[in-house]
Amino acid sequence: MSGVEGFMYPNEVELQWSLLIVLYPYITGLVAGAFILASLERVFKVEAVKPTYRLALLTALAFLLVAPLPLQLHLGHPERSFEMYLTPHRSSAMAMFGFVYLWYLTVVLLLEIWLEYRPDIVRFAQTRTGVTRWIYKALTLGSENLSPSSLRIDDRVGYVVTVIGIPSAFLLHGYVGFIFGSVKANPWWSTPLMPVVFLFSAMTSGIAAVLVLYVISMKLRKTPIDMRCLDTVAKYLFYTFVIDFSLEMLDLVQRTYEADESFRSLDFMVHTRLWLSQVVIQIFLGTLGPLAVLAVTQLRTFSETLRRRLYITASLLTLVGIFAMRWNVVIGGQLFSKSFLGYTTYKVQFAAREGLLPAIALMILPFVLFYALVKLLPPWQEHKATEA
Amino acid sequence: MNRFLRDSGHLARPALVLVAGLAVFLVVRGAVIPKNFGKYGHYRPAALDLIRQHPAAFAGQDQCLACHDEQAKTRASGKHAHVACEACHGPQAPHAADFVNVKPALPDVAALCARCHENDAAKPKNFPQVVTAEHSGGVVCNTCHQPHNPHL
Numbered sequence: 001m002s003g004v005e006g007f008m009y010p011n012e013v014e015l016q017w018s019l020l021i022v023l024y025p026y027i028t029g030l031v032a033g034a035f036i037l038a039s040l041e042r043v044f045k046v047e048a049v050k051p052t053y054r055l056a057l058l059t060a061l062a063f064l065l066v067a068p069l070p071l072q073l074h075l076g077h078p079e080r081s082f083e084m085y086l087t088p089h090r091s092s093a094m095a096m097f098g099f100v101y102l103w104y105l106t107v108v109l110l111l112e113i114w115l116e117y118r119p120d121i122v123r124f125a126q127t128r129t130g131v132t133r134w135i136y137k138a139l140t141l142g143s144e145n146l147s148p149s150s151l152r153i154d155d156r157v158g159y160v161v162t163v164i165g166i167p168s169a170f171l172l173h174g175y176v177g178f179i180f181g182s183v184k185a186n187p188w189w190s191t192p193l194m195p196v197v198f199l200f201s202a203m204t205s206g207i208a209a210v211l212v213l214y215v216i217s218m219k220l221r222k223t224p225i226d227m228r229c230l231d232t233v234a235k236y237l238f239y240t241f242v243i244d245f246s247l248e249m250l251d252l253v254q255r256t257y258e259a260d261e262s263f264r265s266l267d268f269m270v271h272t273r274l275w276l277s278q279v280v281i282q283i284f285l286g287t288l289g290p291l292a293v294l295a296v297t298q299l300r301t302f303s304e305t306l307r308r309r310l311y312i313t314a315s316l317l318t319l320v321g322i323f324a325m326r327w328n329v330v331i332g333g334q335l336f337s338k339s340f341l342g343y344t345t346y347k348v349q350f351a352a353r354e355g356l357l358p359a360i361a362l363m364i365l366p367f368v369l370f371y372a373l374v375k376l377l378p379p380w381q382e383h384k385a386t387e388a
Numbered sequence: 389m390n391r392f393l394r395d396s397g398h399l400a401r402p403a404l405v406l407v408a409g410l411a412v413f414l415v416v417r418g419a420v421i422p423k424n425f426g427k428y429g430h431y432r433p434a435a436l437d438l439i440r441q442h443p444a445a446f447a448g449q450d451q452c453l454a455c456h457d458e459q460a461k462t463r464a465s466g467k468h469a470h471v472a473c474e475a476c477h478g479p480q481a482p483h484a485a486d487f488v489n490v491k492p493a494l495p496d497v498a499a500l501c502a503r504c505h506e507n508d509a510a511k512p513k514n515f516p517q518v519v520t521a522e523h524s525g526g527v528v529c530n531t532c533h534q535p536h537n538p539h540l
Contacts, residue, residue, distance in 0.1 A: 007510040086417050089430050106409075111402055118398075141405065143398035150395035157399060339510055 006342030015334045015346045018354040020070040023362055025176045025198065026326045027067045030366075032173035032199070033206010034060040035109065035165060040236065042162040048232035054379030055217065056210045057113050062370035064105055070362055074354055093179050104172045108165040114139075115158040117377050122146050135376070173202040180329060187262035188333040193251050200244035205322035207237045208290075208315035213370070215312055221380070227304050234311045238294040241318065245287055248325075265340035273335050273343055278328045286321015290314035445479035452484065459536050466537025467516075476500060476535065501529040 004013055038056035041049045072078040085102075088095040114121075122144045125136035174195040181194025211233050218225045255263060270278055293314040297307060331346050349355035422432045452473040453460045463469055474480055476495050483490040507517045518524075524532075532540060 007508055085413070086421055087425060087430070106406060114402060141398070141401035143401055145395065145398050147395055149391065150398065153392075153396045153399070341510055 003345035003347070004342060005344075006337070007339055008337045008342045008344050009339065012334070012337050013344050015331065015344070017330055017334060018074060018346075019331075019348050019356065019359045020074040020354050020362070022323075022326045022330045023070040023359055024067065025173075025180075025202075025330070026205070026323055027063050027070070027362075027366070028173055028176050029198065029202030029322065029326070030206050030209050031060045031063045031067060032169045032202040033204065033208075034063070034210050035169040035206070036203050037207050037210050037233070037236065039162050039166050039169070042159060043166065046232065048228050049236075051226045051229045051381070052210050052214050052233060054116065054377075054381070055214055056206075057109070057116065058370060058373045058377065058379055059206075059210055059213055061109055061113060062366045062373055064101075064109060065369055066362060066366045068101065069365070070359075073358060073362070076353070093175075093182060097175055097179065100168075100171055100175050104165075104168050108161060108168045112158055112161045112165060113377070114141075115154045115161065118154060119146055119151065120377065170199060174199050180333070183333075185338065186333050187260070188266060188336070189329065191251060193247065193254075197244070197247050197251060200240060200247055201322050201325055203240045204237065204244050205319055207233060207240060208318040208322075211237065211311060211315045212319070215308065217374070223380070225308065227307070230308065230311060234294060234297060234307075234314070237311075237315065237318065238291070238298060241287070241291055241294065245291060248287075262340060265336050269332065269336050269343060273345065274328055274332050277324050278332065282321055282324035282328055286317055286324050290317040290321065293317070444481050446474050447479075447481040447484035449473045452480070455484075455487070462534070462536040466534075466539050468536060468538060495535075497528050497530050497535070501533075501535075 034056045037049065038053050038060065040046045041053045068081070072081050075081070081098075084092075084095045084098045088098065090096070118140075121136050121139045125133060125140050125144065128136060177195035177198030180189040180198075181191055183189045211230070214233070215225060215230070255266070290313075293310050297310050297314075302310065334344075335346065336343050351357045422434060424433045425431075427433045428436075449472050456473075459473075463471075463473075477492055478495070480492050483492045502520045505517050505520070507519045511517055520529075529535075
């Protein structure tokens with residue numbers, strides 16, 4: 001059989017979880033990461049990252065709305081996914097994920113965004129004309145109360161929502177790791193460390209994404225970039241990445257030392273079929289590369305322009321690296337046989353339901369949504385800073 | 389206290405939206421979940437009837453034996469005695485039900501035999517297996533072996 005080396009069981013030759021399933025943890029990871037960055041400002045009062053606060057919330061929302069789409073496209077019958085809510089099976093991790101998702105979307109993210117934007121929404125509802133006015137009117141939910149004490153209450157409630165939101169974001173993405181980590185038949189996935197590794201890689205990619213989006217939006221708006229903010233975000237990127245990398249290395253060292261019956265097979269796979277995507281792209285290009293760049297920026301002082309370029313480079317490499325990590329987890333976990341005697345190959349189709357084209361479209365969609373959200377709820381607050 | 393209530397009144401609105409959404413969900417759920425859901429397990433009992441209506445694809449070899457006496461005898465005398473007819477011929481229920489109009493296509497021997505006999509480290513050692521390319525030299529298997537009784 002083409003692409004098969006050694007022995008595969010018949011049901012292992014073709015991969016069941018495709019490129020779309022790679023996107024799913026990648027996208028939810030960006031959601032969780034962006035939200036956790038936003039929470040930093042809110043809960044831990046890191047003033048410096050404030051310029052990215054609203055941006056991070058909108059990023060999280062844009063990606064969260066797209067997160068279930070790869071799954072639905074993969075399964076084929078999107079209308080059936082609703083049945084998961086109607087008659088959930090309590091032993092199904094995926095069914096429960098539906099509720100985690102819904103909780104996070106409605107009770108955490110939408111609520112926090114609403115509370116944060118209420119003053120703007122009310123202002124737009126009063127000043128805009130035409131259709132937009134009605135949209136904002138609807139978004140006020142019928143209350144235009146902006147008295148100082150009501151805003152104070154909003155702030156307090158928003159704080160509580162964020163505090164609930166952090167564990168929720170952890171849950172959202174830890175859960176994705178849990179789904180893989182609990183596939184006990186697959187030694188590549190089955191480790192209790194999986195949710196934790198997923199979580200930290202999620203934070204890393206989310207922070208990198210917000211950093212890139214921040215710089216790009218500022219460039220497009222021809223507004224000066226707040227370097228204090230960028231430095232701080234980059235610092236957090238560095239810290240979370242160090243933790244993420246340590247965890248992944250811990251996993252690796254543990255596996256190598258434990259060397260259970262799957263090890264030879266997995267080791268062989270990493271040295272052959274996954275060499276490019278795992279060792280070259282994920283570890284060297286996507287992890288050690290950005291870590292080195294970020295470390296240098298922490299140790300030495302550079303001019304603003306150079307710093308900005310270094311941060312952007314590091315963030316883009318990070319995004320590539322985390323994508324490669326998702327790829328290696330999802331695809332890598334299906335390339336070897338449960339008999340440990342053979343390997344198969346995965347060839348991405350192009351214009352097919354689970355091909356490259358829909359995957360690219362799904363990766364562009366969050367940015368379109370992000371653009372629409374930014375138009376609807378402008379995150380820029382410079383005018384406030386100057387007013388104050 | 390009154391002012392506090394007034395200034396936090398707007399918070400009741402998203403809560404109301406949420407509760408309304410939940411209520412709609414519960415109503416829809418009550419309306420669309422089929423009766424007796426879960427009676428036998430986590431599915432609609434009516435699904436069983438739907439599945440029963442699917443036409444069977446396999447006839448089972450008892451049926452084949454009733455008509456194909458010759459092949460049955462040949463097979464019984466050889467090593468393929470315990471290989472079911474439809475393992476090689478594929479599902480043939482339509483043919484068994486209407487042999488006049490439905491004539492099965494014969495198996496593609498070049499692919500068929502290798503499916504079970506291609507040499508593979510994972511198969512039990514005593515299972516007859518060959519490296520087909522070397523063993524037959526590209527000649528189709530049934531020039532030498534008779535499929536129903538493969539012994540030469």
